[in-house]
Amino acid sequence: MAGTLKTSLLLAVMTALFMAIGYLVGGVIGMAVAFAVALLLNVYSWWNADKIVLRMQGAREVSDNERSPVLRTFANDTRALAAHAGLPTPRIYVIDTPQPNAFATGRNPKNAAVCATMGLLNTLTREEVSGVMAHELAHVAHRDTLTMTVTATLAGAIGMLANFALFFGNRSRGGIFTSLAIMIVAPLAAGLVQMAISRSREYEADKRGAEICGNPYWLASALEKIDRGARSNLNQRAEANPAMAHVYIMNPLAGRKGDSLFSTHPATANRVEALHKLAMEMNVTPPERLYPETVTARGPWG
Secondary structure (H helix, E strand, O other): OOHHHHHHHHHHHHHHHHHHHHHHHHHHHHHHHHHEEEEEEEEHHHHHHHHHHHHOOOOOEEEOOOHHHHHHHHHHHHHHHHHOOOOOEEEEEEOOOOOOEEEEEEHHHHHEEEEHHHHHHHOOOHHHHHHHHHHHHHHHHHHHHHHHHHHHHHHHHHHHHHHHHHEEEEEHHHHHHHHHHHHHHHOOOOOOHHHHHHHHHHHHHHHHHHHHOHHHHHHHHHHHHHHHHHHOOOOOOHHHHHHHHEEOOOOOOOOOOOHHOOOOOOOOHHHHHHHHHHHHHHOOOOOOOOOOOOOOOOOOOO
């Protein structure tokens, strides 16, 4: 309940910010138009959350008659994890990019989709992939996916509205200087709200994901590998749509090394440390070595 209240308040702040910019650009009429647009964006995002994210990220669905053994194993393991978590089977997608990453989307568990990059499947072991997908299924179970998409849609719209303010220049209330202030401050404020939603939910999804797959070390090891891979591989779709960065398990924006305040995700080291503590609480024995098998090998759900 507390998480839902926090999210509702944050979304209300973003809507109010949208209206405030509309007022500065066009007075009362501008504010009314901005409110109507924000309302429509919320409704549209509510019903089309999965389609928005998947289309923007260039994802393709893994078919039932998939020829690739890697993708067949990935799909089968994900379905087994969903059943283990008591969730409906999600639609399963992949993105053809070398960057290891993953995300989930959809307005509720019955309309959810999970997605992994080929870089993730080719870099991580089967156990580690299971840990990642369990994390994404935790987002589905917590109904984070809808909030993430609606927030991203509003954040992107606030950025566009700020650009309109600069375009109209002296015609906006307060003149060109107000327009410049809007262009700088509004996207920053929207980003801060977006990040506040994302970071808190990542810790919760890490914990629940570790419980779903049964071994926090699988996800901890995966996060370390994804962190290294995300820094060295470009995700062009994510770079083109930065407002969607927070839906991924790891920040996909290459070379953006902001501090903790301006990060869409918690520090990887902090997440790994929390997972190691959880493993001790669950009495899970630390692995003597990282799993050498590829995703095509027999694993925990094979």
